[in-house]
Amino acid sequence: MATSERSERPVNPSGGAAGRAAPPRKGSGRLPWMLVLPAVLGLAFLVLPLAGLLIRAPWPTLLQRLAEPQVLEALRLSLFCATVATALCLVFGVPLAWLLARVSFPGRRLMRALVTVPLVLPPVVGGVALLLVLGRRGLVGQWLESTFGVTLPFTTAGVIVAEAFVAMPFLVISVEGALRGADQRYEEAAATLGASRWTVFRRVTLPLIMPGVVAGAVLCWARALGEFGATITFAGNFPGTTRTMPLAVYLALETEPEAAIVLSLVLLAVSVIILASLRDRWVTTP
C-alpha cells in the first residue's frame, strides 16, 4: 500500500519544465513579506539548533565516546525503560482508550479530560505528584511497601512509572482516535457471526485500529525515551539504575560538553528515525 501510494505521487516533469521556460504569473502578485519573513525565521529557529548540534559534534572521536561505559549504560537503561513503559501503556492504555471510545457512562467527558492532563502538566509536577502517591510515605506507596515490600522511588521501576505516567496520554489519544474513526459496523457484523465482545475486540477491532495503536506506541516510546522532569523528580539520578540518556546529557553538559553533544546526537537520531518510520509506514497506510 505504501509503495503504491509513493508511485502515484510522481512529480510531473513536463509541468516543471514548462514552469521554468515561461515564468509563471498565476496567483495574485508577489508573496507578502509580512508572512514570508516570519515563516523563514521560524523555520531557522527550529532547524538551526539541530544544525548546531551536527556542526559542533566531535565527529573524529564519536565512536570512541559512544563506546564509553557510562554512555552505553545510560543508553541501555533508556531503551529498556522506554520499552517497558510503552508495554505498560499498551496494556492499560488500549483498554482505557476502548472504554472512552466505545462505552458511554456518566463522567466520560471528565475522564477524557483527566487522561490528557499529563500531556500539559509540567513533568516536574508529575514527578512530585507521583512521589506524593507512590513515594515511601505516599498514599499507595506506603501500602505497597508494607504489603509487598516494593518501593518505587529512586529505582529503575520508578523510572518506568514516571515515563509511563508522562507518555500514556499519547497512546490513549492516538488509539481513541483510531477507535472513533473505525467503522463500528464491522463489530456488528462480527457479533452477528457469534463473536463475544472480547472476541470482537481481539479479532476485528484491534486489527482494524492497528495503525493507530502502532503510531500511538511509537509516539509513546519517543516521549518516554526523552522524559526528564518526572524521572529526575521521582526516580532521582543514580548511574546504572535511574540515570537515563536525558539525565546523562544534562549532567555531562556541566563537566564534559562534548559528551553531552554525542548523547544528544543519539537522541536526535532516534527521533528522526521514529518520525521517518511513522510517516512512511503507519501514518499514510489505511
Place this chain on the structure above:
Amino acid sequence: MTLHAHLVVTRPAFTLDISLTVAPGEVVALLGPNGAGKTTALRALAGLTALARGEIVLDGSPLHTLSVEERPIGMVFQDYLLFPHLSALDNVAFGPRCQGVSKAEARRTAAALLDRVGLTDHATAKPRRLSGGQAQRVALARALAVRPRLLLLDEPLAALDAHTRLEVRSQLRRHLADFDGATVLVTHDPLDAMVLADRLIVIEHGAIVQQGVPAEVARRPRTDYVARLVGLNLYRGVADGSGVKVGQLLISTSDRLEGPAFVAFAPAAVALYRSRPDGSPRNVWQARIEGVERHGDNVRVHLDGPIVAFADITPAALADLDLTPGQQVWASVKATETHAYPA
C-alpha cells in the same frame, strides 16, 4: 423453523410497528421506500437495534431475550462488511471459529462454502481484491457458515452495478432456495423482491401497508408507492356494481363490486385521441398533458384532469397526435383492461 415476530421500535422520525411470520424455507422480502423502517426491522431481528416492545420467536423459543452473538442468525450487510484484514477464507471461517470449532475444521467448512458459491480460486484473496459480485458471495458464504436458522439480508444487491446484479440475483435465488431456514431480505427494488422472495411485505412509514405473493402484489397494489413500483395507475373510489366512482369520474370495470374499492390499469391500456372517440371504449375523459418523457421504447405521457394518470404510447402515435404539454386530449380505457378489487 418458523419465525414469528412483532417488532416495535421507536425512532425520532417514526415508530416501526410490524408483525411478520416466516415459514421454514420461505423467503420474505421487506419492500419499501427509503426511510420506511425496513433496515430497522432487520436490525431488530438481528438484535442490533433494541425493541421497544414486541417479541421474536423462532421455533417456539424466544429470540429477543438473547444478545446478538447468541442468536442463531446469519446476516448479509448492504456493503458486505467483509473484515478487510482477513482473507475470503478466514472471513467465512470467522463464524465457525466463534462457535468453538477448531481452526482446521472451520477452514474446511469455509472452503466447502466458498466452493459452493464458486470462489475456490479466491479463497486467499483479501476483500479489497474481490469484485462487488465476489464480495457479495463471500458475504453470503460467511453468513451461511454459522448454520443459521434465520438468514437476514440487507439490500443484498444494492451495491452492485446493473450487469453484475443480474448474474448475482439469479445465483442468490438458487442459494436461497437451498437454504432450509427462514429468510428475511430487505430491498427497495421491486425486481429483486419479485425474483428472490416467495412473499412480499410492503412497509411505509413503519407500518405494513400490503403483503402477499409477488404476483398478487403486482396485480393488486394497495398504495401509490406499490402502484408506482409495479407500474400501474391506481385509484381509490367507491364501487356501485358496474363501476368505480373516482372523484367525478365513473370508471366502468368488468369486475362486479360494491363499496370502497381500488381500480387499477396499466399505462399501456390508455389510448389518447385529439377528438372525442366513438365506439366501444366505455371510459372516456378529457385530460390535459402535463409532460412527456421517454419510457423504454415507448413514450410516457403524464395526464392531469379528473384523474391523474400515466399513458404509454408509441413514439409514432406521439408524432401522429402532435402532443405538447398543456394541450387538451381525450383519454380512454377499455373496461376489460381495468381491474377492480375491494379496498
